[in-house]
Structure formats: structure tokens, C-alpha cells
Amino acid sequence: MPPRRRPSSTAFNEQAFAYLLLAPAFLLAIAVVGYPIVNTIVTAFSKTNAVGQLAGPAGLANFHTIFTDPVFVQALWRTALWTFWVVGLTTVISMVLALILYEDLRGRRVFQLILLIPWATSVTMTTVAWMWTINGQVGLISNTLQVWGWIPEPLGFLARGPSAMVVAIAIGIVVSIPFTTSVLVSGLHSIPDEILEAGLLDGARGWMRFRYLIMPMLGPFLTITLVINLINVFNSFPIIWTLTQGGPAHGTEVVVTYLYKTAFRFNEFGQAAAMSLITFVILLVLSIAFSIQTMRTRLS
Amino acid sequence: MRNPVVKTLAYAFLTLTSVVILVPYLIMLITSLKTRQEVFAFPPPWIPKSFYLGNFVDLFTKVEFGQAMLNSLIAVGAATILTLLIATPAAYAIARLRFRGRNWIVAIFLVTQMFKPVVIIVGMFQVMVFYHLLDNLLSVILAYATFNLAFSIWMLSSYFQTIPPAIEEAAWIDGASRWTAIRTIFVPMARPGMVVAFLFSFVAGWNDLVLALSFLRSSSKFTATLDIFSLVSGRYVVEWQLVMAAVLMATVPVVIMFGFVQRYFVEGFTAGAVR
Numbered sequence: 001m002p003p004r005r006r007p008s009s010t011a012f013n014e015q016a017f018a019y020l021l022l023a024p025a026f027l028l029a030i031a032v033v034g035y036p037i038v039n040t041i042v043t044a045f046s047k048t049n050a051v052g053q054l055a056g057p058a059g060l061a062n063f064h065t066i067f068t069d070p071v072f073v074q075a076l077w078r079t080a081l082w083t084f085w086v087v088g089l090t091t092v093i094s095m096v097l098a099l100i101l102y103e104d105l106r107g108r109r110v111f112q113l114i115l116l117i118p119w120a121t122s123v124t125m126t127t128v129a130w131m132w133t134i135n136g137q138v139g140l141i142s143n144t145l146q147v148w149g150w151i152p153e154p155l156g157f158l159a160r161g162p163s164a165m166v167v168a169i170a171i172g173i174v175v176s177i178p179f180t181t182s183v184l185v186s187g188l189h190s191i192p193d194e195i196l197e198a199g200l201l202d203g204a205r206g207w208m209r210f211r212y213l214i215m216p217m218l219g220p221f222l223t224i225t226l227v228i229n230l231i232n233v234f235n236s237f238p239i240i241w242t243l244t245q246g247g248p249a250h251g252t253e254v255v256v257t258y259l260y261k262t263a264f265r266f267n268e269f270g271q272a273a274a275m276s277l278i279t280f281v282i283l284l285v286l287s288i289a290f291s292i293q294t295m296r297t298r299l300s
Numbered sequence: 301m302r303n304p305v306v307k308t309l310a311y312a313f314l315t316l317t318s319v320v321i322l323v324p325y326l327i328m329l330i331t332s333l334k335t336r337q338e339v340f341a342f343p344p345p346w347i348p349k350s351f352y353l354g355n356f357v358d359l360f361t362k363v364e365f366g367q368a369m370l371n372s373l374i375a376v377g378a379a380t381i382l383t384l385l386i387a388t389p390a391a392y393a394i395a396r397l398r399f400r401g402r403n404w405i406v407a408i409f410l411v412t413q414m415f416k417p418v419v420i421i422v423g424m425f426q427v428m429v430f431y432h433l434l435d436n437l438l439s440v441i442l443a444y445a446t447f448n449l450a451f452s453i454w455m456l457s458s459y460f461q462t463i464p465p466a467i468e469e470a471a472w473i474d475g476a477s478r479w480t481a482i483r484t485i486f487v488p489m490a491r492p493g494m495v496v497a498f499l500f501s502f503v504a505g506w507n508d509l510v511l512a513l514s515f516l517r518s519s520s521k522f523t524a525t526l527d528i529f530s531l532v533s534g535r536y537v538v539e540w541q542l543v544m545a546a547v548l549m550a551t552v553p554v555v556i557m558f559g560f561v562q563r564y565f566v567e568g569f570t571a572g573a574v575r
Contacts, residue, residue: 018399122507
């Protein structure tokens with residue numbers, strides 16, 4: 001059969017067909033995400049009453065209120081630290097795990113199965129399990145250590161802000177490792193064997209092999225995990241909300257927990273919406289910076 | 301890895317990580333098999349005396365955790381099916397068809413990926429009030445489905461691009477309509493990608509706390525995650541033996557399901573990275 005040129009009407013149909021296929025996704029996205037985004041923007045510049053309804057324009061008043069609120073400024077700073085430590089340590093630990101799991105070690109499969117467990121557990125449930133593990137009053141570990149005389153008083157990690165934050169970061173790392181490690185392992189497997197073998201002949205071993213052969217090839221995979229972890233951890237709500245709800249005395253407050261509290265405890269929807277916009281702008285800047293960085297590395 | 305020192309260090313690192321991951325689950329198992337008296341005894345025994353199974357009975361009779369599990373199954377299941385039904389055609393269009401505004405649409409979907417539910421929770425709440433969907437499982441179903449769309453479309457379309465168009469075109473030449481070709485050739489070949497989209501949607505819904513917490517009010521509507529949260533949060537006395545039994549019961553089936561499909565999971569996640 002000779003190749004047939006498509007008539008122009010087919011091209012039109014293809015376009016119409018494409019729009020038809022995209023329409024449901026587009027409509028749902030507008031109804032459930034687009035509309036709330038517009039609503040959040042409008043609310044951020046409005047006064048709101050006790051039940052969260054709009055009560056006239058407010059200009060920049062909401063933004064002025066939140067930036068003069070020391071709790072919010074503290075929460076912003078704490079969110080940066082929280083994101084840095086969780087994403088940073090997750091990346092380092094996962095990279096080591098991935099390099100180990102890439103080798104043909106005995107027992108590798110067992111460990112890969114263990115890694116599935118936190119992935120399959122709802123983050124809230126993992127946090128609850130950790131709360132009980134480190135519980136001071138009736139927890140097994142705390143009481144046993146006390147009976148042995150290793151600690152003078154029950155464990156009280158959640159009673160103070162800084163130590164509660166350390167617990168939250170540890171849980172954040174545990175729940176982020178499975179995904180990150182899995183992506184990096186499959187990244188390592190995608191490196192053609194010839195490259196590593198050729199490198200071996202040229203004497204590239206150990207750190208040299210990692211720095212000049214593995215790292216450049218792993219780049220796109222590392223970027224994917226960094227971007228996804230960055231967005232997820234920056235916006236992470238369940239760990240801190242389950243552990244401490246931002247307490248004690250705002251000691252573990254991050255932007256999203258304070259945002260939630262401002263809306264649903266203090267009924268200040270306008271201020272909460274203003275916090276949403278700030279969060280969004282930060283995420284946008286981060287993402288753009290990341291895309292530019294990625295493109296630069298690809299081009300060079 | 302021939303160097304014995306490096307090998308020992310590697311095993312030490314794996315063991316340490318495994319212990320950190322597994323200890324809470326071990327304590328969970330021990331606690332769920334204890335009676336209330338044993339849990340609150342001092343010093344608490346590490347090995348339960350009676351291997352008491354009553355907590356698992358109490359989950360259904362006392363705290364109605366069965367209802368919460370069912371709600372999760374309905375909410376997450378319906379959202380996942382909805383995601384696949386809507387994302388698959390959209391991904392097909394992006395992967396295969398030429399149309400005006402294609403790049404814009406891809407960009408818009410990628411931007412929505414940055415919005416996590418908690419960031420626009422104020423707007424989401426107002427919209428659910430407007431739709432009269434508060435305290436209705438439909439609210440979380442719609443929200444989960446929509447928040448899964450961007451990733452699913454992106455993931456599926458990069459997967460679809462790996463399927464050679466020639467196979468489909470051969471079917472057209474044999475007289476199949478575009479639709480028949482999609483149904484009989486494309487969808488079966490795209491199954492691994494769809495499994496990943498399914499799993500991703502499942503995990504996202506399963507992990508959600510903030511949407512359920514904001515939209516669902518009566519405890520008969522709670523999802524499993526929200527129910528466990530409510531059994532712990534802000535309580536003076538937590539019935540840990542019940543909570544741990546609940547977490548165990550909610551987690552084990554998912555772990556088993558994950559074990560079966562793990563291979564697909566990583567494949568799909570990385571389809572976009574390498575192409």
C-alpha cells in the first residue's frame with residue numbers, strides 16, 4: 001500500500017481529538033485546584049469574618065500582619081532548616097545505600113524488602129509508631145533504659161522544641177529514604193557497563209570513579225529526587241502535626257502547620273491565605289532556580 | 301566490592317538502617333499483642349505474656365476501625381480509578397497527538413504539581429463549602445484524584461512515548477479505527493506505566509492527613525489515617541495497644557501489595573528521568 005498523505009481535515013480532527021481527550025483532566029483541575037488557587041489569592045487580599053467569608057478588600061494588611069508576627073517569621077526560618085536537614089541527610093544516606101545496593105551483595109533483596117515497609121505505611125502512621133517507640137511515660141525503650149539505670153529520668157523528646165524537631169527530622173528522613181534510594185539504584189543500573197569498565201582500565205577507582213564516572217551519569221536521577229523531596233518536605237504537614245501540632249510553645253512550628261492553625265484554629269482565613277501565597281512564591285522561585293540549574297548542567 | 305573493610309562497613313550501614321526502620325514495627329507488634337495492663341505495667345515486659353489477640357477484636361467492636369479502613373478503601377480506590385480514567389487519555393494526547401498549545405498544557409500541569417494540598421487548604425476548604433461537600437467522602441475523592449493528575453499524566457505520557465507508534469499505525473492500516481487501536485494495542489502495552497500511576501495515586505491518598513482532617517467531620521466518615529491520628533492526637537490517655545493493632549492491620553496488606561509490584565514502581569518513576 002502506498003503511503004497516503006493525510007488530508008488537512010485529518011489534522012483538524014487530530015487537534016479536536018486531542019482537546020477532547022484533555023478536557024476531563026482540564027475541567028477537574030480547574031474545578032478542584034484552579035478555583036481554590038484563585039480563591040486563595042483573593043482571600044489573601046481581603047478581610048475575612050469569623051466563619052471565613054470575605055468581608056471587603058484589605059490591601060496588603062494580611063501580609064503586614066504575618067510579617068510582623070514573630071511566630072510566622074520563626075516558622076519560615078524553621079521550615080528552611082527542616083527542609084535543608086531532611087532533604088540533605090536523605091540524599092546523602094540514600095546515595096550511600098544506593099551505592100551499596102548496586103553491588104552484588106548477599107542479602108540485598110532482604111534489605112530492599114525492608115525499605116518497602118516505611119513506603120507502604122501512611123506517614124501519619126509511621127509518626128504514631130515513632131511516638132510510641134520514644135514515649136517516655138510507658139514506652140518500652142525508655143522504661144527499659146531507666147530500669148538498667150542508663151538514663152536518670154524518662155525520655156522526653158517531645159517536651160522541648162529543639163529535641164522534638166530532631167525527632168521530626170529523623171522521621172522525615174526515614175519516610176523519604178525508600179523512594180530516594182530506589183530511584184538512585186535504578187539510576188545506577190541505567191549506567192552502561194562499558195563506561196565503568198573502560199574507567200576501570202584507565203584506573204578510575206573509588207572516589208575518582210564516583211566523582212567523574214558515576215555522578216555525571218546519575219545527574220538526572222539526583223535532580224528528580226531533589227526536586228520531588230524538596231517540594232514534599234517543604235510542604236510536609238502530617239509528621240509535625242501528628243507529633244506536636246507545632247508545639248510546645250510554637251517550638252516546632254513550620255509554615256504549613258502555622259498556616260493550618262491560623263485558618264482552622266484562629267479563623268484568620270485572610271492571614272492563612274497570605275501565608276499560602278508566600279509559600280507558593282518561595283516554591284516557584286526554588287523550582288525556577290532548579291530548572292535553570294538543570295538546563296545549565298545539561299548544556300555544558 | 302572486594303575490599304573486606306569496605307564490605308564490612310557496607311553491611312554495618314545496611315544493618316543500622318534496617319534496625320532504625322524496623323524497631324518501631326517490632327515494638328508495634330509486641331504492643332498489639334499485649335493486654336492493657338501489660339502495656340501500662342512497670343517495667344513493661346518485652347515479650348507479651350499471653351499473646352493477647354483481643355485488641356484486634358476491639359478494633360472492630362469498640363473503635364470501629366473496620367469502618368475507617370472501608371472509608372479509606374472507598375476514598376483512595378475511587379480516587380485512583382478516577383485518576384487513571386482521566387489521566388490516561390490526556391497522557392495519550394500529549395504523547396501522540398499534535399495540537400496547538402501542547403507545550404502550554406504540559407507546563408500548566410507541571411506547575412500544579414508544585415501545589416501540595418496543604419498550601420491551598422484555605423481555598424480548598426472554601427470551595428468544598430461552596431460545593432456542599434463537607435463531611436462527604438466525595439470531597440476527598442475529588443481532591444485526591446485531582447492532586448494525582450499532574451504526576452500521573454506526566455509519568456504516563458513519558459511512558460507512552462516509549463511505545464513505538466509504528467505498532468499502532470500498523471493496526472490502522474489493517475483497518476482498525478483509532479479507538480480500537482488504542483484499546484486493543486496501546487492500553488495492554490501501557491499496563492506497567494498504569495500500574496505505577498495506580499500505585500502513586502494510592503500512596504498519595506493513603507498518606508493524606510490534611511484533606512481528610514479539614515473536610516471530614518463525623519468519625520463514621522474518617523479514613524484510616526485520620527482515625528489513627530484522632531486516636532492519638534490531643535488525648536491524655538492513649539490506648540496504645542489498640543492504636544498499634546490498628547496501624548499493624550492497616551500496614552500489612554499494603555506492604556504485601558507493594559512487594560508484588562515493587563519492580564514496576566521504580567521503572568515508572570524513572571521513565572521520565574532517562575528520556
